[in-house]
Amino acid sequence: MSILITNIKQLLQVHEHNVTIIKGSAMKELSYIENAYVYIDYDTIIEYGKMEDCSSIEADTIIDATGKIVLPSWCDSHTHIVYAGDRTSEFVDRINGLSYAEIANKGGGILNSAKVLQETSEDDLYDQSIKRLNELIAMGTGAVEIKTGYGLTVEAELKMLRVIKRIKQESLAIIIPTLLAAHAIPEEFRSKKQDYIKYITQELIPKAAKLNITKYVDVFCEEGYFDIKDTEAILEAGNKYNLRPKIHVNQFNILGGIALGVKHNALSVDHLEELNDKDIEALKGSDTIPVALPGCSYFLSIPYTQARKIIDAGLPLAIATDYNPGSAPSGNMNFIVSAACVKLKLTPEEAINAATVNGAYAMGISNMYGSITRGKKANLIITKPMNHYSEIPYAFAHNPIEQVIINGQIL
Ligand SMILES: N=CN[C@@H](CCC(=O)O)C(=O)O
Ligand SMILES: [Zn+2]
Incomplete structure (x- = not known):
């Protein structure tokens, strides 16, 4: 089953080349795309990018993530x-x-x-x-x-x-x-x-x-x-x-x-x-x-x-x-x-x-998990609507999660 998530306010932890560990001052950088899409087929991240580049993609399920943040699951x-x-x-x-x-x-x-x-x-x-x-x-x-x-x-x-x-x-x-x-x-x-x-x-x-x-x-x-x-x-x-x-x-x-x-x-x-x-x-x-x-x-x-x-x-x-x-x-x-x-x-x-x-x-699995990279496993969080990803830690003890996708399956 394929899934296309559209209109993502901020798609976080996006890496063209696979990343398996982030050290020292590089941890201050969190790469992300605004107004983005991500396309998943079966259990794998196939493609992602700016919304204007996804018009030709068809999928079994389309999730409209307007106003929401998408990031790799914890x-x-x-x-x-x-x-x-x-x-x-x-x-x-x-x-x-x-x-x-x-x-x-x-x-x-x-x-x-x-x-x-x-x-x-x-x-x-x-x-x-x-x-x-x-x-x-x-x-x-x-x-x-x-x-x-x-x-x-x-x-x-x-x-x-x-x-x-x-x-x-x-x-x-x-x-x-x-x-x-x-x-x-x-x-x-x-x-x-x-x-x-x-x-x-x-x-x-x-x-x-x-x-x-x-x-x-x-x-x-x-x-x-x-x-x-x-x-x-x-x-x-x-x-x-x-x-x-x-x-x-x-x-x-x-x-x-x-x-x-x-x-x-x-x-x-x-x-x-x-x-x-x-x-x-x-x-x-x-x-x-x-x-x-x-x-x-x-x-x-x-x-x-x-x-x-x-x-x-x-x-x-x-x-x-x-x-x-x-x-x-x-x-x-x-x-x-x-x-x-x-x-x-x-x-x-x-x-x-x-x-x-x-x-x-720290679990020995960062070659396949932990970032939005083509070929990596589709484990994703879709948050509730928010203005910026900093609201995830800012609004402590509230639940920022709206939907979870694990291995390409919507839970
Ligand atoms: N410190 C050792 N083990 C656990 C606690 C174990 C317990 O109190 O049951 C820990 O990581 O904190
Ligand atoms: Zn412990």
Whole structure:
């Protein structure tokens, strides 16, 4: 089926030549065409341009986008949307004064989510998770990374992977699964962490790799979780199965996880609420993209990633939701784009670049997603009428999305 979208007020992120990452000062530029059209056939962007040049194009469906903005759908490169239940009681505990660390130390946090997930059937876990995904898609997200990590046992982690696989098969959205092999230390391994590292490296990773569902491995490199030595052992085990790192680093403390990620050619290093000059230096000249998660900073009231420092050093930046039950229970990329402007001090152009092309890069899919380029997949957002694309981040917490097209299908 072919679709012609006409009279587009601003068609954003248009690139004649394919673009797979946008770095440093180039992030200030957002290429766009005013009074434009875009033509899609089946699942592919075939042509685009100024309205005066589209008179000869015929299509099965014509969408009149007068007064509206069209842009690539959001690429959310860091989520934990496969989880069971919620953690609203911990939310209230935090309001009443307990910290995230204090809640975790008394068996809450990730351990709490793991216990519930282990007791939840695979079908129920699928039902809860696909519902979250469908909500994300309706808010303009077309590509989503989904992590495991709430299993903590081989059995439960493989259950999570199978649920992610089923979601990938049944959803139109592009799903990138990541094995979050080391997320927390289960109670029974508290006094014997090295045994748990062995369990991860010798049992979990080989069995998970055998399912052939994921290309990425993740570790929560953080005080009280996995230190640099643990993280390195897990990344090396992953490497034996060609699992590329995409890791949680610098959320609360700087342990050297960024340099370690770069050393192991991580696709992305995520969180970075804490960041020093050495971290910035480590990223220079690498293929590793830093990913900021402002929804987590907002929800936990922790520092926001110093995004200006990253971009002004000539580095690329992606932004993502971190959607999870404990530190960021929202998958709304529109809010993340707005928070990136308001709190990380990105311009709207930088924030849109960070949430499209660079988000796609952080999932290893920017050759086919993230920009309006001939031959790329037709994943598009059509906004409600607005005067300028800057209204997307400006009018925070409103829903700017009118229609979403994923892989050439109108939802
Ligand atoms: N920090 C580690 N993992 C998640 C939160 C996990 C949780 O609290 O359930 C994150 O990215 O913030
Ligand atoms: Zn996370």
